[in-house]
Amino acid sequence: MSSPAPPDDCEGEGSGGRSLSYGEAEYWDARYVEEGGAPYDWYQRYDALRPFVLRFAPPASRLLMIGCGSALMSEDMVTDGYVEIVNIDISSVVIEMMRKKYFNIPQLQYLRMDVRDMSMFPDESFDCAIDKGTLDSLMCGVDAPLSAAQMVLEVDRLLKPGGVFILITYGDPSVRVPHLNQPGCKWKIVLYILRTYET
Numbered sequence: 001m002s003s004p005a006p007p008d009d010c011e012g013e014g015s016g017g018r019s020l021s022y023g024e025a026e027y028w029d030a031r032y033v034e035e036g037g038a039p040y041d042w043y044q045r046y047d048a049l050r051p052f053v054l055r056f057a058p059p060a061s062r063l064l065m066i067g068c069g070s071a072l073m074s075e076d077m078v079t080d081g082y083v084e085i086v087n088i089d090i091s092s093v094v095i096e097m098m099r100k101k102y103f104n105i106p107q108l109q110y111l112r113m114d115v116r117d118m119s120m121f122p123d124e125s126f127d128c129a130i131d132k133g134t135l136d137s138l139m140c141g142v143d144a145p146l147s148a149a150q151m152v153l154e155v156d157r158l159l160k161p162g163g164v165f166i167l168i169t170y171g172d173p174s175v176r177v178p179h180l181n182q183p184g185c186k187w188k189i190v191l192y193i194l195r196t197y198e199t
């Protein structure tokens with residue numbers, strides 16, 4: 001993508017303003033058409049995240065990549081030995097592009113899906129879920145707290161006992177962590193503060 005800027009931490013802005021569009025599928029479809037399939041990783045590339053990902057999710061894990069976009073992260077993880085990564089995104093445009101790009105990599109699946117309703121997957125389907133930037137995008141949409149709650153509850157439902165949710169966010173912990181504390185969710189939270197990478 002042309003702009004390396006992350007979504008604004010627009011939590012609490014409500015409706016109106018440019019940042020609202022990050023919460024809308026139409027915005028992402030148009031953006032991916034404009035970018036023409038060029039890969040882009042928000043915030044961090046896999047090599048910077050690798051020590052943390054390996055610590056919490058070994059390569060044999062069945063992994064859910066939430067809001068995969070056009071990122072190279074899943075491809076890089078397969079190169080690093082990961083055996084099964086199910087990638088979902090609300091943008092049908094990017095899902096179609098990624099399916100074509102990776103048709104010959106059986107470790108990668110791409111499905112068009114809204115993270116707020118992943119009912120296609122049975123409970124306890126995954127060892128690990130990774131989100132890099134998608135909760136941040138939801139926080140820019142209408143009904144942001146509701147969307148965040150739906151997402152967190154779905155992730156909680158889909159993780160096996162002892163499963164791990166790796167949330168990579170631009171948001172301050174003081175505004176993101178409360179969204180993890182949904183009724184019935186008993187997360188043990190480990191927080192790392194990373195430097196932003198230089199472009």
Ligand SMILES: C[S@@+](CC[C@H](N)C(=O)[O-])C[C@H]1O[C@@H](n2cnc3c(N)ncnc32)[C@H](O)[C@@H]1O
Pocket residue numbers: 007022023024025028040041042043066067068069070071088089090091094113114115116131132133134137138
């Ligand atoms: C900031 S981009 C991050 C893309 C990728 N994870 C990365 O690290 O480069 C946010 C992604 O979330 C997707 N997204 C936004 N709302 C979503 C939703 N409700 N369900 C699933 N994906 C969504 C967008 O289409 C976009 O690809």
